[in-house]
Amino acid sequence: MKKRFLKKPGAGIAAVPLWMFTLVFVAGPMVYMLILSFLTRDPSWGVVNEFTLDNYAKILNPVYAGTYLSSLKLALSTTAITLVIGYPFGYFMARLSEKWKKRLMMLVVVPFWTNALVRMYGWIIIFRSNGLLDKLLMGLGVTDAPLRLLYTYPAVLVGMVYALLPFMILSVYSSVEKMDWSLVEAARDLGASKARAFWTVTAKLTLPGVLSGVILTFIPSMGLFFIADVLGGGKFMLVGNLIRDQLFSARDWPFAAALAVILTLLTTLFLWLYRKITHVRDLEGIL
């Protein structure tokens, strides 16, 4: 990828604005955050330029370390559920006729037109006691008392999956769309059952889509905090919530910065491990 990019004459100059943008809006803030994480908090306001490792030492406190763990657990569960639902969805969507593909694509994309926070309030209406879900289940006689789903872990999980599912669907869709189906026919012709042909050919060839879907789901789910707030009722402290609270409520900027640095490192570590196990070169565009 990189090599091909550099081979084109003039590409270096053409890329200057891109490099500038990345430098100012991505690398700059990261460096600033890194520096901030080693400074000392000013008791009244802001920071004092005094080097310290206290911020990182503080993270080792089980209360904070546990927050990372529960964030990771939620992110992994979210990603797994999203994959299980999103793969078949994207797969069958790609196999529909052109007309139905477009219609379904609309349904997948339409939610993006509404603010994600607003959509989460929609889930409150569904989940709250005697809300839509309870009314439906009790009306059908499935349950006889409100489920009290709102502000529970499952509610947060549903909200996360709901918010991130389109990314998985679209990633899988685009790789299934590119499939050469004569390869599946060849596998069948050579003696593979439908299931065997799927696992040995289709699954392998659509893996890049799965991998990019996993990354597009996993990274945001490590940081999303408003879903845990809205659907978890503040009972679930995730890294995202912690950073926000340290930044805006406790006004401990250096500690917030240290938490963010560790979050970034943790996410990177996971992606690196992931890339290690999957051996897929196609990820170069994404990672």
Next chain:
Amino acid sequence: MDNRSSILQVQNIVKRFGDVTVLDHLNLSVDRGEFVTLLGASGCGKTTLLRIIAGLETPDEGTVLLSGQDVTDWAPNKRNVNTVFQNYALFPHMNVEANVGYGLRLKKMARPQIQKTVSEALALVQLPGYEKRHPQELSGGQRQRVAIARAIVNSPDVLLLDEPLGALDLQLRRQMQIELKRLQKQLGITFIYITHDQEEAINMSDRIAVMYGGTFAQTGTPAQIYDEPINDYVATFVGNSNIIRGVAEAADGSYIKASLPGGTLLARKGAVQAAAGADVLIAVRSENIDLLPPEEAGLPAEVREVAFGGGMQRITLLLQDNSEIVASRHGIDSGLQAGDRVSVYWDKDKAIAVQKA
């Protein structure tokens, strides 16, 4: 045909796509070890028939018998038939060894045995030592060979080949034709081969089935198809014949006397039973047309155009009924030029009466 020796039988196959009937009551019986070619222009339904035999498509009517067993509703993986696909369909995520060994792995063959069988198959298609290469690193001809190896390694009862040489250049095509034929003889596998190239069909086949509009226009040995075309479609598609319209005057043994534009000439009767006064079509190939001085007996014609190509001079002639025919001469100078008047003549054994397709 004898059922015991026939490995594949296609009976009354009908296939429709929407309102279009792609295959219209096809019947074909193929003997064990035979090389049968389905020859036809694109869109004649030959690939559809192949896919029905492979099980990748279900016929609307009719049955497919393999070794006497009705396999019409069998899934492709249950049939001992393998296909060499037009685009090769090699698995891009597997190396050559894994590609060729794919079918063997499904049969749960032991790993060392697979390795041995695969390398034998690769030697057979002249690609020894290519096991670890990936399809992307191979040339078109090499991919072709891998695709063939991947199919024959399963020792199928019938090998289906869908225009396997279509993407190769002329020289490689010729070479592969010879190799494929050798391979087929050596392995004794029944080949059903699709092509739109009449020369390829004639060179390789034991039997040719010429397809036209979802039916078999004619089935026979290459010699039969070439020398005794049954109708004008086969005569023009396979033999590049000229078709001249006329009226039958009289039948004389195995010849027919036809009144043609400007004269009367004899031709072989072929499969045509034309009574006196009936319309006939006479097929004659360009190299079999004699051009005589205008005063001699024959069909009077005017030279329209003289063109050189492929070591031949192609002379376009206008007959009295304003139809055009083409005569050809070896060499660069036939001594003719546009505007010359000639008399068109042929040996009575070199022309044949054909039906209207």
